[in-house]
Amino acid sequence: MAQRRYWDERWDRQRLPNDYQRRRGDTILDLLGSLRLTNPEILDFGCGTGWFTEQLSHVGRATGLDLSEAAITYAKATYPHVPFIAANLFELSFPVEQFDVVVSQEVLAHVQDPM
Template identity: 35%
Template sequence: GESKLKILDAGCGTGLLAKKLGKYGDVVGLDLSDDALSFARKRGVKVKKGSISMLPFKTNEFDVLISIDVINHLWVKDELKAFREFYRVLKPGGLLIMRVSANPWLRLKHDEHVLISHRYSKDELKRSLNKAKFKILKLSFVNLILLPPAALISLLERLIPGPEKRSGVGKNPVPVNWLLKTGLGWEKYYLKYADLPLGLGLIAVGRKPLS
């Protein structure tokens, strides 16, 4: 039979994405949080505890490494070291798929709640990938439709410092959910062919060269 892809979800949280990735190959989820890992285990995800700055895996072990909104987390002390670790554990020809928060000028209360240490500029992400020796296949903004409301919220938060710090993680009312679904659906289609000029996040696809 055909050998399955070996996939690492670096910073898997409660294992939602790792579970979905299971149909593409053998997935391992990595996280530092015991609570998150126990949720992931309940979902039937194979997990390992560890830090992305010191991955507990052999060199050249994975075909694909996915890291969503993790590298700019407060727990990650040395981001470049994490990029180099991603490179190390990927097989030659292996793919890195990652998303980070974008726009250093945008500071949201929500960032503090979800422990985002900083937001990347496109150039900064490009430099980090290059330093770690990745060949960049795609580098684009994502979540364009979310940017105007987020910029507005950021401005309001600066003007009106409220006593309570509310995170933006709650349930979205129905029209917002519909907007996100159609907006992000349109964006997914668009991203196949072009790059978005701005957005709340950055997505990068990098390849570890064969030699």
Template identity: 35%
Template sequence: MHWNTQLYDQKHNFVAKYGENLLHFLPQAPQQTILDLGCGTGTLTAELQDYGQVTGMDASIDMIAKARQHYPQLKFQVGNGLTLAPTPQYDLIFSNAVFHWIPDHPTLLAHIFQALKPGGQLICEFGGAGNIQTIETGFAQALAQVGGTHQQRFNFPTTDTFGQALTQAGFHVKHLVTFKRPTPLAAGEAGLANWARQFFAPDLAHLTAAQQTAVLAQLATNVSELWQNGTWIADYQRLQAVASKP
């Protein structure tokens, strides 16, 4: 998946803003080592500096380049959560809005478990079951009208499924909840199309510019109940977890 880092920074910075809700789960210990897994353009990595020695890691070269540009004083590296080195080196692994991009949670959690020191913690939030269901259904229908097929690529688990995966990886689950987070999209009327251009980019890439415009207009019609008082409200459902390695 190719990330448009400028669009992400300008219109989707709410993702990192909401991630700040996770910070109160972090113990403060200046010497602790923290990995911000899937750090994107580095907004939360910069905030994690207050909690210990942080490294931002992301699978996207473009995201890491942007993060380094924003925060040259911080440590960033290109890397994938699915191939983390099996060396226990982190006290905390933090991750906001990343795990729903990763189809194989058992493999991901096994790698995270190995990379944590004994007593270390995973603190994460991402899309849970039912996340963006209205938008995704509306988009799939709009795409079908120009002959396209929406490829479901998100992994939105229930708390039961994710809790079992955590336990099977060896974690002790300390906090596991799911909750609705109706999320206003920036830029008024253009908000939904901006969002879809970022998050459904692989589906739209196959279409001509005219087809893309038609699909996005049809999407807006299909999900008109999300247009409220001059703002698109995305039907986000989040899953939050804190789990420790014995």
């Protein structure tokens, strides 16, 4: 799959967040805190190398999902205490309804209409 290969190559070049991504992550964490959820189930859709999923794991039970197997391999090795899944959102083997919160950054512009 060409799309998976593209993301594998991208995450091989950029494993850590830039300043903008860190600031946006801090904003999302602040918003989650304002919801006052107790240990929520959180899905980080398009988690890349997992740096933000790891941050989310301090707020609730976070799971990272990304199309890139290379990014997920890196995330699992770097953050072994956080579950990560390499999969296409439209081909999941579990119900997304199990999550209280779904977070997605820099993903929607790259999602092709599945219909």
